[in-house]
Amino acid sequence: MKLLTHNMLKCNVKGVNNGYPLKIEVTTKEIRETEMNPAFLQGIVEKLEWPVFRAAAAQLGEEGLPEAVTPELLEQEDFLKKFHRALLEVVVVEGALICPESGRKFTITNGIPNMLLNEDEV
Amino acid sequence: MSRPEHVSPPELFYNEREASKYARSTRMMQIQSQISERALELLNLPDNTHGLLLDVGCGTGMSGSVIEENGHAWIGVDISKDMLDIAATNIKDEGSDGDVVHRDMGTGLGFRGGVFDGAISISAVQWLCYSSHKEHVPKLRLKRFFQELYGALRRGARAVLQLYPETPQQMELITSAAMAVGFTGGVVVDYPNSAKAKKFYLVLSAGQPTQLPRGKDGAGEERPLFHPGRRSANADTVDYESERRGFRGKKRSRNEDVNIKSREWVMNKKDRQRRQGKEVARDSKYSGRRRKGKF
Numbered sequence: 001m002k003l004l005t006h007n008m009l010k011c012n013v014k015g016v017n018n019g020y021p022l023k024i025e026v027t028t029k030e031i032r033e034t035e036m037n038p039a040f041l042q043g044i045v046e047k048l049e050w051p052v053f054r055a056a057a058a059q060l061g062e063e064g065l066p067e068a069v070t071p072e073l074l075e076q077e078d079f080l081k082k083f084h085r086a087l088l089e090v091v092v093v094e095g096a097l098i099c100p101e102s103g104r105k106f107t108i109t110n111g112i113p114n115m116l117l118n119e120d121e122v
Numbered sequence: 123m124s125r126p127e128h129v130s131p132p133e134l135f136y137n138e139r140e141a142s143k144y145a146r147s148t149r150m151m152q153i154q155s156q157i158s159e160r161a162l163e164l165l166n167l168p169d170n171t172h173g174l175l176l177d178v179g180c181g182t183g184m185s186g187s188v189i190e191e192n193g194h195a196w197i198g199v200d201i202s203k204d205m206l207d208i209a210a211t212n213i214k215d216e217g218s219d220g221d222v223v224h225r226d227m228g229t230g231l232g233f234r235g236g237v238f239d240g241a242i243s244i245s246a247v248q249w250l251c252y253s254s255h256k257e258h259v260p261k262l263r264l265k266r267f268f269q270e271l272y273g274a275l276r277r278g279a280r281a282v283l284q285l286y287p288e289t290p291q292q293m294e295l296i297t298s299a300a301m302a303v304g305f306t307g308g309v310v311v312d313y314p315n316s317a318k319a320k321k322f323y324l325v326l327s328a329g330q331p332t333q334l335p336r337g338k339d340g341a342g343e344e345r346p347l348f349h350p351g352r353r354s355a356n357a358d359t360v361d362y363e364s365e366r367r368g369f370r371g372k373k374r375s376r377n378e379d380v381n382i383k384s385r386e387w388v389m390n391k392k393d394r395q396r397r398q399g400k401e402v403a404r405d406s407k408y409s410g411r412r413r414k415g416k417f
């Protein structure tokens with residue numbers, strides 16, 4: 001699971017009103033390189049919950065992201081590299097996601113979060 | 123000649139064996155890539171956008187690769203862990219900006235609002251019409267799926283769902299579920315006159331009326347636009363049972379100009395069955411007529 005995905009996912013179990021952001025439990029993580037696409041990064045910024053992303057990045061050892069993003073920053077190679085790495089290259093391979101409201105745990109195996117619901121959760 | 127949907131639930135049908143067979147088939151790859159290209163074209167994203175797309179029923183990531191080639195990142199959801207494990211390996215090996223989540227679309231999608239610039243789904247959504255567990259009510263599962271799809275899309279964004287409806291009723295069920303949650307749009311049929319190439323694309327827009335694009339090779343066969351509250355004029359006059367290449371090798375020959383369940387269709391079918399030595403009811407003036415009072 002990449003942090004991009006983490007930023008978009010929420011817990012939609014029946015009865016849960018605020019299943020966002022999901023807490024992350026990390027057992028193993030990896031860095032998997034991908035090609036950087038500045039145009040994508042510039043576009044996705046407005047869709048991210050930045051504080052959530054920044055905190056998740058820090059938890060995974062990607063420190064040094066700014067508290068807020070400015071248009072100037074989005075032109076800077078240095079920043080874009082950090083941003084890209086934290087958003088798309090850091091991968092939680094084994095671990096779990098935990099609903100902040102209900103405590104429901106969704107395991108992550110082989111990098112894939114298991115968001116399947118039980119019948120009584122639908 | 124059974125459809126996969128009749129065989130077993132998707133999470134069991136796409137088991138390890140089927141998943142690896144699927145992923146290794148170059149023919150499958152060719153077909154799915156072509157459909158995915160067309161779906162992306164129908165998404166009609168502004169030129170030079172590099173957005174985030176959702177791939178519903180992403181499988182082993184064939185459709186995802188096409189999304190990626192078109193310059194977008196993607197998140198895929200699928201109910202089969204075996205398909206997803208292959209997708210995960212491909213993503214890793216190819217240095218892809220895709221990512222996958224294990225999820226049953228019939229229980230919603232579980233994403234925040236407005237985060238996707240578009241969604242595609244290739245050969246997957248018809249699965250929702252089948253109830254493989256006793257708790258599953260297709261209508262409710264479709265509703266849940268479309269509600270959360272609508273919510274996850276940026277306002278004005280599109281979803282293009284290529285699917286294999288087994289009957290016109292299924293297409294109607296799916297389409298009306300989409301319209302009920304606020305989508306506008308309709309069905310685009312490509313190559314309506316070819317049993318092999320015929321494909322259905324449900325083209326939906328979240329919160330903005332769309333001008334439906336023309337189907338390819340679609341002279342005279344264009345599906346009408348669906349509007350909320352207006353039923354499609356002739357949704358039940360099309361032969362929806364397109365041949366599903368890849369799932370079954372056997373080809374069906376059928377006169378495609380004949381409307382399904384019309385008198386002519388019934389007569390043809392009876393003829394065929396007689397030739398096969400089957401016992402067939404004798405023809406009468408009632409043959410092929412619609413029976414009243416039945417649902």
Ligand SMILES: C[S@@+](CC[C@H](N)C(=O)[O-])C[C@H]1O[C@@H](n2cnc3c(N)ncnc32)[C@H](O)[C@@H]1O
Nearest residue numbers: 132154179181184200201202226227244246249
């Ligand atoms: C024919 S495959 C297509 C895979 C991929 N889109 C492609 O083009 O190669 C259909 C996929 O739909 C998935 N599927 C079926 N029902 C589903 C559901 N309820 N939720 C999520 N995925 C589902 C299956 O597991 C399978 O991977």
